[in-house]
Amino acid sequence: MFDTRKMNLHSRRIFYFALLVILGAAGELLRIPMIFGLNITFSSIFLLLILLLYNIRTAVAGAAVVAVISYFFGGNSSLVFLLIVEVAAVGLLLRRRRRNLFILDLQYWLFIAAPILFILYFSFNRELNAAITIYVSKSAVNGAFNALIANILLAYIPARKWINEGVYSRSRVPLGQILFQLTMAASMFPFIVFILSGSIFHTSDLDQKALQRSGAIAAYIADELNTWPQQELRALQLESIAEIGKLRDVMVKADNEPMISMGLLDQEQDILVGSQKRLTGAGEDWKLEGIVYRLAENFYIQFPDNNRTPFVVDAWKEAVYIHTSKLPVTPFSLQIRVPMQLYAADLITLYLINYVGILIFVILMSFFSIYTGRYVTGGLRKLAGITSGLPEKLHNHEKVKWPSSGVEEVSLLINNFADMSENVTRMLDESERLYQSLRIQTDKLAVSEAKMQQLAYHDVLTGLPNRLCFTSLLSTLIANHESTASDGLIGVLFMDIDRFKQINDTLGHAVGDMLLKEFGARLEAIQQERRLIHGDMTVCRLGGDEFVILMNGTSRVLMAKVAEEILEAFQRAIFLGEHELYIHTSIGISVYPDDGDSGDEIVKNADAAMYAAKGAGGRRYEFFSASMQARLIERLQLENNLHKALELEEFELFYQPRVCTATGELRGVEALIRWRQPELGIVPPDKFIPLAEETGVIHAIGEWVLRTACRQNRMWQLAGYPELVMAVNFSARQFENPNLLQLFTSILNETGMAANLLEIEITEGFLMQDKQSAAEVLRKLEAMGVRISIDDFGTGYSSLSQLKDLPLHAVKIDRSFIQNIGWDETKSSIVSAVIQLAHGMGLRVVAEGVETSKEYEHLSSINCDELQGYYFSRPLPLFDMEQILRQQQPLLGGSLKEDLV
Secondary structure, X not given: XXXXXXXXXXXXXXXXXXXXXHHHHHHHHOOEEOXXXXXXXXXXXXXXXXXXXXXXXXXXXXXXXXXXXXXXXXXXXHHHHHHHHHHHHHHHHHHHOOOOXXXXXXXXXXXXXXXXXXXXXXXXXXXXXXXXXXXXXXXXXXXXXXXXXHHHHXXXXXXXXXXXXXXXXXXXXXXXXXXXXXXXXXXXXXXXXXXXXXXXXXXXXXXXXXXXXXXXXXHHHHHHHOOOOHHHHHHHHOOOHHHHHHHHHHHHXXXXXXXXXXXXXXXXXXXXXXOOOOOOOOOOEOOOOOEEEEEEOOEEEEEOOOOOOOOHHHHHHXXXXXXXXXXXXXXXXXXXXXXXXXXXXXXXXXXHHHHHHHHHXXXXXXXXXXHHHHHHHHHHHHHHHHHOOHHHHHHOOOOOOOOOOOOHHHHHHHHHHHHHHHHHHHHHHHHHHHHHHHHHHHHHXXXXXXXXXXXXXXXXXXXXXXXXXHHHHHHHHHHHHHHHOOOOEEEEEEEEEOOHHHHHHHHOHHHHHHHXXXXXXXXXXXXXXXXXXXXXXXXXXXXXXEEEEEEEEXXXXXXXXXXXXXXXXXXXXXXXOOEEEOOOEEEEEEEEOOOOOOHHHHHHHHHHHHHHHHHOOOOOEEEOOOHHHHHHHHHHHHHHHHHHHOOOOOEEEEEEEEEEOOOOOEEEEEEEEEEEEOOOEEEOHHHHHHHHHHHOOHHHHHHHHHHHHHHHHHHHHHOOOOOOEXXXXXXXXXXXXXXXXXXXXXXXXXXXXXXXXXXXXEEHXXXXXXXXXXXXXXXXXXXXXXXXXXXXXOOOOOOXXXXXXXXOOEEEEOHHHHOOOOOOHHHHHHHXXXXXXXXXXXXXXXXXXXXXXXXXXXXXXXXXXXXXXXXXXXXXXXXXXXHHHHHOOOOHHHOOXXXXX
């Protein structure tokens, strides 16, 4: 592709000049024809661009080239040389006053070109009439329109940068110029289109009127000849004077309009008789001469080829329509001439009003646009001037006189600047005062440096040494250990609070901070006790809920004892205001120099050991060992197998019955997933479900569980078994699916199971994390008919009052509250209160983990609605579950469980 950026400056300027001259010549030759012989041309667009981009001499030279090409090759009149005058005059005006090109070009047409044209017209015609006024008005509007287009092109096309720098980047355009151009373009475009369409219509209308009139005359004469006797027709063919005279009378009678002329021509196209003179001129030629255009068959328009003036409107007024036809049964032809002047008067008046009206409208709109632009941008220009160097003015406390504006937005902007300046002034004054104050405080800061050093190494919330202090201390201990060759070990006990994020999100950050301080306080209590007996031991908070204990000169046995004391310390409840919490921790232990050569490695291995403790169930401690690496590999293998388990059909559902407390009848089942891995055997859910949630596989597994459970429940119904509620567990990760509602709708429609037989079990911890969004999803599920229940209630640090606004149907009390409920009065009171509150809220209560008759009898006595647990049945595979369905007997007192368990 041709790239002008590779050209030097001189070559680029020549190239763009030639391009604009060519476009100017094309704009002059490819003109748009209008009525009265007028044309719309676009050459001055490109000549004015040359003027703006180069200089007057270059633009005049370009205009001369375009005028010569148009005159000699385009057939234009000598008036085309006014292009040179236009470019020169506008260039001089631009040199004197750098104003709007549109306004200057309009001034040129009104005060220079118009007088010239009127004088020239008068010198040729000795009169001034409407035709020359139309011509001047059209030329002025055309010129002003072209100037507007040139102005727009130069504003939005970075032509100057193209020519002078070869850079293709946008230029900035003043707001006033944009408003002016938009207003004028919106005003002129419709008028130009209106005039063009009107010209096309009226030109065609003139042609049709002349054709119809001349055709009617020819038809009349032909009809008259058809009535002549054969003897007169033969005499006419012999050019009898009598018959020719009679034919002339017919011509006169055909149309008495004196401006319309008719002639009878012989075979050599010589006139025999005319409608306006009897036989005078007979034998003279009346042939088609001048510039002739064929409009239709036997219908032409003729313009004089030797027009005596350069004004096309004069040639148009002298044009005639010519209609030729062959007279029947004679060798003669008839020629009818309809002059253009016959129809010109009314059209000239109409277009005089249109063109002069447009010109006046353009003049008025230009004034209006200039006024509007100044009205809108005046305040902005003043604001721009005032805000130049504003910070320095404000710093020097110079008084700023803000302008006013009648435009609301500009006025608001000025007010905002004024307000901002006042604020900045106050800030500068305040900063000056602060500077003076800082100088005074310098001495005090020097005194406080030691205290700041202390704060830098301690956690603000707990007062414990922070990460920086821990890292520094660990590095020092390791360095001393290497230099003294000590036999003692350096131990790092790394721990965090289990489910801290859930507590923080549920009870709030204030409670979370209180918990962190209490956690640190209990560790410090152990530290104080151990320090007296075993030497160096430091408790540090690394950040968040991560804490470490650094032990120096110790042994693995002592580290294990400290870890056990920590675990035991958190068996006791923590009271934070009105909240009673039971928290736990998992501890990872790493030892220097056995587990690493650097502090970073020791901390990393302690962290890994902590996660190993969590993976083993939590609430325990683990020493780092090389086998942990193997466990990491095992976890990776488990993750890979988990991704393939669905495809290999390694999952299956077990079903655990839920029975009515009062009757022992089967009310529903809970679908529980099991994974039979060929190499690993049965993988427990608590091992692979967290991994599935972490990797995102839980979405596919959850969809499979939901579809399989619904399909199986529907198959039981079709087999004639009683209707059962199918309970399916859903995790927080599954609710992240944006298409969750569509998934439920699709599966219920696919399986045909009624929505009211599906119950979704969710944890209260998930609800309390984002109660508002969770409630919105649950309400939509409830609207579908799906039941919602809270699983493991009592473990999520919430209360029934917090769940009252949620669309719930049931509450499942966690098994930790059910165990030994018949003997533990505290648990009995808690469960009884929960049941009463739930019933008061219209919720069913399900107790899970029922394993003894004592628990069953107590729950029955306090009106628990449904029960679930090993006392009735453990989770069963499909075959065993269907055995229970077929027997259709109550499951009270473990009557059937012994047969199946």
